[in-house]
Amino acid sequence: MPHPTLQTDAQGRLRHLLTIAGLSRELLQHLFDLAETYMDPLTKSTELQGRIITNLFFENSTRTRMTFELAATRLCADVMNFNVSTSATAKGETLLDTLRNIEAMHTDLFVVRHPLSGAAHFIAQHTAPGVCVINAGDGRHAHPTQALLDMFTIRRHKGDFTPLRVAIVGDILHSRVARSQIAALNTLGVSEIRLIGPQTLLPAATRTLGVHIFPYLADGLEDVDVVIMLRLQKERMDGALLPGTSEYFRLYGLTQARLAVAKPDVIVMHPGPINRGVEMDSAVADGPHSVVLQQVSYGVAVRMAVMSLCLQD
Ligand code: ASP
Numbered sequence: 001m002p003h004p005t006l007q008t009d010a011q012g013r014l015r016h017l018l019t020i021a022g023l024s025r026e027l028l029q030h031l032f033d034l035a036e037t038y039m040d041p042l043t044k045s046t047e048l049q050g051r052i053i054t055n056l057f058f059e060n061s062t063r064t065r066m067t068f069e070l071a072a073t074r075l076c077a078d079v080m081n082f083n084v085s086t087s088a089t090a091k092g093e094t095l096l097d098t099l100r101n102i103e104a105m106h107t108d109l110f111v112v113r114h115p116l117s118g119a120a121h122f123i124a125q126h127t128a129p130g131v132c133v134i135n136a137g138d139g140r141h142a143h144p145t146q147a148l149l150d151m152f153t154i155r156r157h158k159g160d161f162t163p164l165r166v167a168i169v170g171d172i173l174h175s176r177v178a179r180s181q182i183a184a185l186n187t188l189g190v191s192e193i194r195l196i197g198p199q200t201l202l203p204a205a206t207r208t209l210g211v212h213i214f215p216y217l218a219d220g221l222e223d224v225d226v227v228i229m230l231r232l233q234k235e236r237m238d239g240a241l242l243p244g245t246s247e248y249f250r251l252y253g254l255t256q257a258r259l260a261v262a263k264p265d266v267i268v269m270h271p272g273p274i275n276r277g278v279e280m281d282s283a284v285a286d287g288p289h290s291v292v293l294q295q296v297s298y299g300v301a302v303r304m305a306v307m308s309l310c311l312q313d
Contacts, residue, residue, distance in 0.1 A: 006124055014309045016124045016133040019142045020183035028187060032152050035298070035305040038074070045304075048077035051311060054107045056098075056123075057136070058084045058114045063272050063296055064136050064146070068111045071303035080105070095119075096126060103128055109311060110134070117141035117176075132310040140176050140236060145306055146271050147180035149299040151188060153291055154226055156298070157267050161188040167220050167262075169196040170230035170252060170279050173203055174237065177271045178230060186210045196220035197252060200241040201232075217252055222261045229254055229270045229279045245278045254280035259289065267291045 002012035005022055009015050012027065020028075038045070053072040057065055065081075072079045082102065084090070089098060102110070109132040112120045117139030124133040137143040151161075158164055166185055172178045172195050185193050186209075193211045195202060206213055214220030221227065232248065242248050259266065268280070268289045276282050285292060 006121065013312065014306075016120075016135075017144050017306055017310060018120050018124055018133065018135045020144050020147055020180045020187065021142075023187065025187050025189065028148070028151065028184065031148065031302070031305050031309060032155055034308065035152055035301040038301040038304040039298075041297075041300070044074050044076060046076045047308060048072065048075035048311060051075075051077045051108045052080065052106055053077045053109045053111065053307065054080045054082060054102050054105075055136075056082045056102070056110050056112045058089070058112075058119070059137065061113055061136070063299065064113065064143075065111075067296065067299040068134075068136065068145075068303050071300050071307060074300070075304055075307060077108075077307070080107070095123070099123060099126060103131060107131060109307060111136050113137045115139055134306060134310065137176055140174050140179070142180050143176040143271075144180050145299070145303055146177050147184040148306065149295055149302040150177075150181055150228065150269060150271070151184045152298050152302050153269065153295050154267070156294075157291065158225060161185075161190050164190045164225045165192045165194065165223060166190055166226040166228065167194040167196055167214075167224045168228045168230065169217065169220070169254065171201045171232045172197055172230065173201045173241075174233040175230050178228075181228060182209055182211060194220050194224065198242065198248075217254075217258055218261060221258060224262045225266060227254065227259070227262060227266060227268050229268065229274075231271075231273060231275055232278060245275075249278055249281075253278065254284050256281075256283050256287065259284060269295060272296070 004010045007016040007018050055065055069079050111134045112123055113136040119138045120135035168178050194214050195211050196214045266289055270292050274285055
């Protein structure tokens, strides 16, 4: 019998999605199988008819917010959008008061993005029984649905995870996406996870993460099946961690020439937004190995699957 946690119940069913840590390989594969059933963009399902989903975004978002809204609409849920810049938060309302008020509108599920790590957990601990919370990115901590759609993209291209060598490149220190990807890749049993980046942008404690560190792009990219590029997250940097963006591109920017040492069928991923000419050049971003826009499309199906699992009876 599975041990109940904040995000899974005693039967192992998803109640909230806050982090990848602690989720089983079987649950992830089940979620991907379910996402496959939502892949036709023209087919709607009525399974969330009568349910209310609230997008609670305290931080900017393009892809995540829009694909969550589209996913909820395709499941026939009613959707409310909360935007911090136009809300009463700007007048001093607390997070809990905002939550209680939106709960009073009979919300079944909150999709939460917040600049503070732990915000989604906090909200999940304070919602009324039966109300679900999906973490859409909290500070530097986690972005589980991004990692799930990334894994789904990898599965669609590569099938089996076990032989894969995956490189994550760039600002890993500030990346909630990288933290969730590392957890998911470990759970799915890939052969090797490589972190490539300057020392100043790598987490201090990598020994427990199950990863290999590569300071140079040329060594780290050799024979990899998947390359995940990350944005330099300047909004989360406390000081100058880099000499400059052109210097960064010279050392860590992905170009066609640098990609040549990877496997011939390597796929290149990026969670977006891309800074062209900083983490990769346009020839790679728009090139034959790039699956960046597929990640966005698959994100709808994956987010439908997450909402469906969280709201199952
Ligand atoms: N969109 C991703 C996030 O919200 C990645 C990024 O912003 O660089 O974490």
